[in-house]
Amino acid sequence: MATNKIIVENLSLQYSDGTESLRDISLQIPVNAITVLFGPAGGGKSSLLRCLNRLNDLTEVQTISGKILLDGENILDPKTDVIALRRRVGMVFARPVVLPMSIRQNLTYGLELAGEKHKSKLEEAVERSLKLAALWDEVKDRLEDPAIALSGGQQQRLCLARVLANQPEVILLDEPTSGLDPISTGKVETALQGLKKNFTIILVPHSVQQAARAADYAAFFLQGELVEWAEGKEIFTHPKEKRTEDYVEGRFG
Amino acid sequence: MKRRFTVDRFIVQRMGISLIALAAILTVLPIIALFGYIIAKGAPAVSWQFLTAMPSNGMRAGGILPAIVGTFYLTLGTAIFSVPLGIAAAIYLAEYAKENWVTRLIRIAIINLAGIPSVVYGLFGLGLFVLFLKFGTSILSASLTLSIMTLPVIISAAEEALRAVPQSFRTVSISLGGTRWQTIRKIVLPQALPGIMTGVILGLERAAGETAPILFTGAAFFLPKLPGSPLDATMALPYHLFVISTQVPEMPLQIQYGTALVLIIFVLGMNLIATIIRFRARAKRQW
Numbered sequence: 001m002a003t004n005k006i007i008v009e010n011l012s013l014q015y016s017d018g019t020e021s022l023r024d025i026s027l028q029i030p031v032n033a034i035t036v037l038f039g040p041a042g043g044g045k046s047s048l049l050r051c052l053n054r055l056n057d058l059t060e061v062q063t064i065s066g067k068i069l070l071d072g073e074n075i076l077d078p079k080t081d082v083i084a085l086r087r088r089v090g091m092v093f094a095r096p097v098v099l100p101m102s103i104r105q106n107l108t109y110g111l112e113l114a115g116e117k118h119k120s121k122l123e124e125a126v127e128r129s130l131k132l133a134a135l136w137d138e139v140k141d142r143l144e145d146p147a148i149a150l151s152g153g154q155q156q157r158l159c160l161a162r163v164l165a166n167q168p169e170v171i172l173l174d175e176p177t178s179g180l181d182p183i184s185t186g187k188v189e190t191a192l193q194g195l196k197k198n199f200t201i202i203l204v205p206h207s208v209q210q211a212a213r214a215a216d217y218a219a220f221f222l223q224g225e226l227v228e229w230a231e232g233k234e235i236f237t238h239p240k241e242k243r244t245e246d247y248v249e250g251r252f253g
Numbered sequence: 254m255k256r257r258f259t260v261d262r263f264i265v266q267r268m269g270i271s272l273i274a275l276a277a278i279l280t281v282l283p284i285i286a287l288f289g290y291i292i293a294k295g296a297p298a299v300s301w302q303f304l305t306a307m308p309s310n311g312m313r314a315g316g317i318l319p320a321i322v323g324t325f326y327l328t329l330g331t332a333i334f335s336v337p338l339g340i341a342a343a344i345y346l347a348e349y350a351k352e353n354w355v356t357r358l359i360r361i362a363i364i365n366l367a368g369i370p371s372v373v374y375g376l377f378g379l380g381l382f383v384l385f386l387k388f389g390t391s392i393l394s395a396s397l398t399l400s401i402m403t404l405p406v407i408i409s410a411a412e413e414a415l416r417a418v419p420q421s422f423r424t425v426s427i428s429l430g431g432t433r434w435q436t437i438r439k440i441v442l443p444q445a446l447p448g449i450m451t452g453v454i455l456g457l458e459r460a461a462g463e464t465a466p467i468l469f470t471g472a473a474f475f476l477p478k479l480p481g482s483p484l485d486a487t488m489a490l491p492y493h494l495f496v497i498s499t500q501v502p503e504m505p506l507q508i509q510y511g512t513a514l515v516l517i518i519f520v521l522g523m524n525l526i527a528t529i530i531r532f533r534a535r536a537k538r539q540w
Contacts, residue, residue: 058424083432084430091428097419113439
């Protein structure tokens with residue numbers, strides 16, 4: 001078993017409106033691999049993602065208990081520097097949200113927030129991140145264009161590149177291809193396979209098929225509970241739990 | 254039977270549309286009439302000399318320069334106080350404040366502030382700025398009074414403009430390691446700026462045209478020279494119009510209408526600027 005980048009211990013989460021989102025989750029996320037969190041809607045996958053970069057701070061959370069260890073440090077500790085955390089743990093959302101500025105400015109935005117002013121470093125980050133996200137060839141001649149002019153698939157890869165420009169360690173992806181056509185989806189998936197050599201990737205897929213294609217490790221979530229987690233090959237061919245088997249084979253969800 | 258019923262409905266619909274169309278036309282007519290009347294009566298009086306000369310012969314001749322300059326100063330003074338305060342308050346309400354009884358109270362206060370008659374602001378300004386704080390009858394007192402009156406307009410418009418910026422921009426900026434303030438400064442404010450500017454100008458426009466709030470706080474009946482400091486009293490277009498229309502015997506009508514025309518152009522000019530800003534921003538907007 002590979003080293004674990006993130007260890008989740010007995011994590012429970014309840015929102016202020018009374019809905020319970022996560023119930024006693026314990027899970028290990030190996031470094032340099034794609035871990036897939038899958039299951040029907042409302043299972044708590046996105047809630048878990050939003051805990052991992054403390055984006056849940058923006059939402060009304062009633063209670064949260066347990067631990068999330070990133071490289072051994074509990075990020076749920078109130079003393080955690082969330083700004084630094086969010087640079088280490090980047091996130092790509094379901095809908096591509098490009099900021100209302102040029103392609104280049106979208107990419108340098110995160111670094112400029114951190115106070116990076118050296119032009120050469122920003123330039124280098126733009127090129128490096130676009131290449132990693134397999135977007136460089138398509139946009140290298142029009143970096144000053146407004147990002148909104150890109151197609152949906154390009155916008156989502158720009159969002160991925162924007163996260164990569166921050167040089168994170170972990171990348172969270174919340175159904176990143178849900179609005180994309182199959183060709184764009186393929187490009188994103190290929191890019192992710194290339195990225196896992198250097199990053200720890202946690203993906204909420206938009207279908208079981210995508211889960212099976214992408215997963216090195218997979219965790220099945222059902223109504224706030226982690227039903228089982230294992231290596232991807234294992235869980236999609238020989239699930240231990242009946243509920244996992246039913247879902248994987250398309251009997252519900 | 255059935256056929257007649259459909260025809261009836263059709264006629265009723267036509268009549269309904271005609272009625273509301275008529276209502277729409279009726280609302281525009283008085284504005285056009287008012288405009289046409291004032292232009293027709295006042296335009297002959299307006300000349301370069303009218304705009305740039307001091308009044309003479311007990312204001313019955315000469316120009317209205319001190320009133321124009323005074324209204325400009327008052328509008329500027331109002332902007333200096335109300336714009337930073339109003340925008341800051343709007344940022345707090347839209348971006349930071351939690352929904353609880355304190356913010357509800359603030360909102361109710363703002364709405365009620367907007368509904369207070371302007372003469373009451375005038376009296377309040379007299380009591381607070383002129384007498385208690387001893388600023389005297391001055392541009393400073395009048396600007397502060399007008400600022401209080403303008404604040405609710407600016408706060409409401411700015412808050413609305415800030416809230417119109419998509420929430421997803423904020424989430425993305427925070428997720429990339431931005432603080433709240435960085436997010437506001439780099440994303441939210443620039444995107445909301447045209448809307449805020451529009452609200453600011455509309456608020457100032459109202460202030461520029463008001464008479465009652467400056468009546469006791471800064472407006473002078475007649476001054477032989479232009480104000481030299483914020484602590485001087487000043488003439489102003491709306492109050493000057495009131496004075497020459499009611500207080501000066503044997504006042505030539507043409508000068509009254511000419512003054513009214515200048516005031517309207519001043520106010521509508523600001524309105525036009527607001528419209529242009531809004532229009533250009535809408536064309537450039539990327540969301």
